[in-house]
Amino acid sequence: MGQVRVFNKGYDPFTGIGEMLHTTSVRHASGMIRRGVAEPVELAIVEDRIVPTVLALTRELSGAWVEGIGQRSIGFSYRAVHERDHWSCAYCGRSVSRTPACDALLATVDHVLPSSRGGESSWLNLVCACKECNNRKADRTPEEAGMALRFDPYDPSRAYRAAGGHMELIIVGTDRIAG
Numbered sequence: 001m002g003q004v005r006v007f008n009k010g011y012d013p014f015t016g017i018g019e020m021l022h023t024t025s026v027r028h029a030s031g032m033i034r035r036g037v038a039e040p041v042e043l044a045i046v047e048d049r050i051v052p053t054v055l056a057l058t059r060e061l062s063g064a065w066v067e068g069i070g071q072r073s074i075g076f077s078y079r080a081v082h083e084r085d086h087w088s089c090a091y092c093g094r095s096v097s098r099t100p101a102c103d104a105l106l107a108t109v110d111h112v113l114p115s116s117r118g119g120e121s122s123w124l125n126l127v128c129a130c131k132e133c134n135n136r137k138a139d140r141t142p143e144e145a146g147m148a149l150r151f152d153p154y155d156p157s158r159a160y161r162a163a164g165g166h167m168e169l170i171i172v173g174t175d176r177i178a179g
């Protein structure tokens, strides 16, 4: 089905000024809206359904991502997990830092499936978390702890794919973590 144009945050539909990042399918676009990654800017009615035709990211794509455009995949590190998750806690959404004003907001990395239960240190099993949420979750899964993930972790090295001889940016991963 039709292609949806995806713009960086700040796109102005009235002037058309903005940074277009890539195009994606309606299905993928709907997933981005559902996850809060992007919001619809323009809609159309196709076969009696309202579908997005233009999206804008809800958070500005940072330099770290743009730099990654190319054949190079993004190296895995705890810091890179923080970058991927925009330095915000995957559970409470608060901004975290390595030098926070209060200890609760110290940037930590949480194993979604705890390492004590076989959870790997990988892109798909790690999220940025504040120290407070990380301590509260402890050795439990999000379900056991009653703490919902605000976004799905994904492997950003899969955020780029070859398209017509250049690298096309794909913002969201579709890999879901189990349990």
Ligand SMILES: [Zn+2]
Pocket (backbone or CB within 6 Å): 089, 090, 091, 092, 093, 094, 129, 130, 131, 132, 133, 134
């Ligand atoms: Zn938190």
